[in-house]
Amino acid sequence: MASLSFFISMLLALLALTISKKTHKDREKMSPFECGFDPFKKARMPFSLRFFLVTIIFLIFDVEIALLMPLGLILSSSPIPMLIITMVLILLILILGLIHEWNQGALNWVY
Template identity: 60%
Template sequence: MILLLSISITFIIATLVMIVASLLAKKTIMDREKNSPFECGFDPKGSARLPFSLRFFLIAVIFLIFDVEITLLLPLATILNLSSISTWAFTGAVFIAILLLGLYHEWNQGALEWAY
């Protein structure tokens, strides 16, 4: 019963905080200057809402994936003393093989080509 009471009190407090925050965060004054993009006090030369290059985004995501994979490979050097050399080498080789297969797949699909 105490657990149910504490959960319901927590839920009520969280709901009240969210309602109060949404009421206080509403912008009531809509100003043209605040809604326009800021370029050092001057009027913008072009549209600030230009479409983003999907190819650049895809290259950035691939870079991020391989960057995270490298951070997963770094602990292999520290566990060399804690495990046998065959287990260590097999784990590293399998991990690098999976990365290379992913890279080959991305290359084969044409995701690494910047322009056609």
């Protein structure tokens, strides 16, 4: 039974691959579309690495804040000293990371 289902799935996969082959690569279809005109700029413009680094820093700090949010909900089911130690450690990591990024100059926009 398993070999029959494997055979049928492989047959369908091969059939899909042969039917979906694109043989005609039209130049107009491969070019970027900008309201019927030739594009003014390249379609793949480089992005600012500075913006990317600030985005990554924001995501890291956002995840750490998301770790702090449920600590208030588990207040009744967890011992208070353990909860305070956990909260202080997370905040310490967050503050030390911010100080490190500030000292490295990752938060300065003007050189």
